[in-house]
Amino acid sequence: MTELDLDRTAAGLRHELVEHLAAEGQVTDPEWRAAVQDVPRHEFAPRFYVMTDAPGMTTYVPISPELVGTEAWLRKVYSDETLITQFDGCEIDWSDPQPIRGASPTSSSTLPSLVVQMLEALDADAEATVTEYGTGTGYSSALMCHRFGAGQVTSVETDPGVAARARAALERCGYTPRLVVGNGLAGADRTDRAARTIATMGVRGIPWAWLRETQPGGLIVATLRGWLRSLGLVRLVVEDGQRATGRFLAGSAFMMARQQEAPANLGMLPGDDDGKVRETPHGPEVLRMPDSGFVAQLAMPNARTFDMPADDGALRTYVLDAANESFAILSRDGDGWTVREGGPVSLWGEVERSLALWHAAGAPTPTKFGVSVEPDRQRIWLEDAADGPSWWLPVVPGA
Ligand SMILES: C[S@@+](CC[C@H](N)C(=O)[O-])C[C@H]1O[C@@H](n2cnc3c(N)ncnc32)[C@H](O)[C@@H]1O
Numbered sequence: 001m002t003e004l005d006l007d008r009t010a011a012g013l014r015h016e017l018v019e020h021l022a023a024e025g026q027v028t029d030p031e032w033r034a035a036v037q038d039v040p041r042h043e044f045a046p047r048f049y050v051m052t053d054a055p056g057m058t059t060y061v062p063i064s065p066e067l068v069g070t071e072a073w074l075r076k077v078y079s080d081e082t083l084i085t086q087f088d089g090c091e092i093d094w095s096d097p098q099p100i101r102g103a104s105p106t107s108s109s110t111l112p113s114l115v116v117q118m119l120e121a122l123d124a125d126a127e128a129t130v131t132e133y134g135t136g137t138g139y140s141s142a143l144m145c146h147r148f149g150a151g152q153v154t155s156v157e158t159d160p161g162v163a164a165r166a167r168a169a170l171e172r173c174g175y176t177p178r179l180v181v182g183n184g185l186a187g188a189d190r191t192d193r194a195a196r197t198i199a200t201m202g203v204r205g206i207p208w209a210w211l212r213e214t215q216p217g218g219l220i221v222a223t224l225r226g227w228l229r230s231l232g233l234v235r236l237v238v239e240d241g242q243r244a245t246g247r248f249l250a251g252s253a254f255m256m257a258r259q260q261e262a263p264a265n266l267g268m269l270p271g272d273d274d275g276k277v278r279e280t281p282h283g284p285e286v287l288r289m290p291d292s293g294f295v296a297q298l299a300m301p302n303a304r305t306f307d308m309p310a311d312d313g314a315l316r317t318y319v320l321d322a323a324n325e326s327f328a329i330l331s332r333d334g335d336g337w338t339v340r341e342g343g344p345v346s347l348w349g350e351v352e353r354s355l356a357l358w359h360a361a362g363a364p365t366p367t368k369f370g371v372s373v374e375p376d377r378q379r380i381w382l383e384d385a386a387d388g389p390s391w392w393l394p395v396v397p398g399a
Contacts, residue, residue, distance in 0.1 A: 205395030275342030
């Protein structure tokens, strides 16, 4: 394919993508529509991996013009899919790319529908200044440069190699935003305050630095997540440098900020005789179902879970909290469930209590929850910031 043909084919595929996003109601603002139409995503994703939907273990397959042909590569680039560009914080070996299993994505170009949803949620006019956390490939930074002008965009990336590739791709497209290489949890080292802050990585709580670097009345759009699952997209209005309040907008599942990933070591596993056994009305399915899983994540902010077969072959679900050395092990018991718990905190008791509050409120979806950032703590509340039930987020004051 000649360069002219490539540009023409890419522009046509971008048009199809924009039409698709518009038909699905995922892009409504003409300015963001124009940005998706104009910004060449293929400059930001010359080669990448995508997840396959084959049954069994999650598998990622490599895509590049050399591997699948230029047109098939472009079709993938302009599909509404996440294009993964790094696993486990390591560079991909593109000399002999193979399918990848059992690895965790650590950098990508997020699927366009989610990027645009977040950009629209910024509710920003053309004069807005913006800080982005998680530059990644640079594609979302480019969309913002198109909309606001590169002089108004700052983007922070923690991984130097990822940041260097993003810088080169942005420059190829004629965009020179302020790019910062460093841990975005500590802010963007701004001398002013941005009107808008957006994060395309998951965080366990809203970093206070983001409040300090956002104007009063400005907005923060970010994804809160825990080690059990993602909580979803939130939009907060900043009151001052220490306080912000907002609500969950929708589900979204970004990779966790690197500095907040769960420790590799799970800690000591409980022995067969540790803890006390009792019946419980809830089995491990409450962890896996979308809305009850959200509530369980709130109830156990530091917990992690995995399944392991017992000696008799029956599967058990372990829930461990290394912060306080508490555990809960769920086992099938006839038609019901038992839980064996130990440690200072009744982890499964917390889940039961939170699910009872949630059921009493009519089992609402996560969009009925909100988040409040205060000078020394952060909490998620249900329905009403002042009177509704609430749960603390696992954040360190002043961080
Ligand atoms: C989903 S990707 C970003 C997608 C990107 N906005 C795009 O359009 O290509 C998340 C990025 O966040 C970066 N990241 C993780 N922790 C970070 C941190 N503490 N500060 C800044 N960037 C971070 C990762 O290295 C990764 O590149």
